[in-house]
Amino acid sequence: VVFECGLNCVCGPDCVNRTSQGELKYRLEVFRTPKKGWAVRSWDYIPSGAPVCEYVGELMKTDDIDTATENNYIFDIDCLQTMKGLDGRERRMRDVSLPTYLERDDKTSDSVPEFCIDAGSTGNVARFINHSCQPNLFVQCVLSTHHDIKLARVMLVAADNIPPLKELSYDYGYALDSVMDPDGRIRQMTCYCGAPGCRKRLF
Numbered sequence: 001v002v003f004e005c006g007l008n009c010v011c012g013p014d015c016v017n018r019t020s021q022g023e024l025k026y027r028l029e030v031f032r033t034p035k036k037g038w039a040v041r042s043w044d045y046i047p048s049g050a051p052v053c054e055y056v057g058e059l060m061k062t063d064d065i066d067t068a069t070e071n072n073y074i075f076d077i078d079c080l081q082t083m084k085g086l087d088g089r090e091r092r093m094r095d096v097s098l099p100t101y102l103e104r105d106d107k108t109s110d111s112v113p114e115f116c117i118d119a120g121s122t123g124n125v126a127r128f129i130n131h132s133c134q135p136n137l138f139v140q141c142v143l144s145t146h147h148d149i150k151l152a153r154v155m156l157v158a159a160d161n162i163p164p165l166k167e168l169s170y171d172y173g174y175a176l177d178s179v180m181d182p183d184g185r186i187r188q189m190t191c192y193c194g195a196p197g198c199r200k201r202l203f
């Protein structure tokens, strides 16, 4: 998690610890793909490590999402699960020692994200960024005005130097067979990311 200055800090908007805040720095274009619907690319070169855009939408309790209606624009705020190694977006933190308040325990209440961002009816360009099994963006949780990790802001950050017009993508982080329809049947979605090591399915 990145801690940035925010509304409660006495520094101003020019503070260097507000890297992910402010306007979009790159000219992003939404374009149509043959198999994945809409997608996003940048007209500008994006250097590795640069924050590209925030995933913006309506903050919702995950339990309040209507699962009967298809909505492709839900982003689970799974920073806590990722850090605790609870089937989060990536399991890279598993062998890293965590602060005691994050130590893994058996409480199942923390095993699923409590909140999500629903960009179905309102959002920004981030809602059109597709999944790739070999992505050029990564998900970075950011805390600024508060320190509640369950409500962290979600930034998409360049994982590589990205040349102009290359499609932007991040790993949606689904475990295979983890998505069910309202009747409890496993849903599957074919992945068309085209990466050499493609897992062939989003979920």
Ligand SMILES: C[S@@+](CC[C@H](N)C(=O)[O-])C[C@H]1O[C@@H](n2cnc3c(N)ncnc32)[C@H](O)[C@@H]1O
Residues within 6 Å of the ligand: 035, 036, 037, 038, 039, 072, 073, 127, 128, 129, 130, 131, 132, 190, 191, 192, 193, 202
């Ligand atoms: C957040 S939206 C991304 C924008 C979407 N392509 C659109 O046209 O609005 C997520 C949806 O895009 C599609 N999608 C994203 N990445 C994909 C991929 N690698 N292969 C196939 N479909 C993908 C799936 O339909 C997915 O549910």
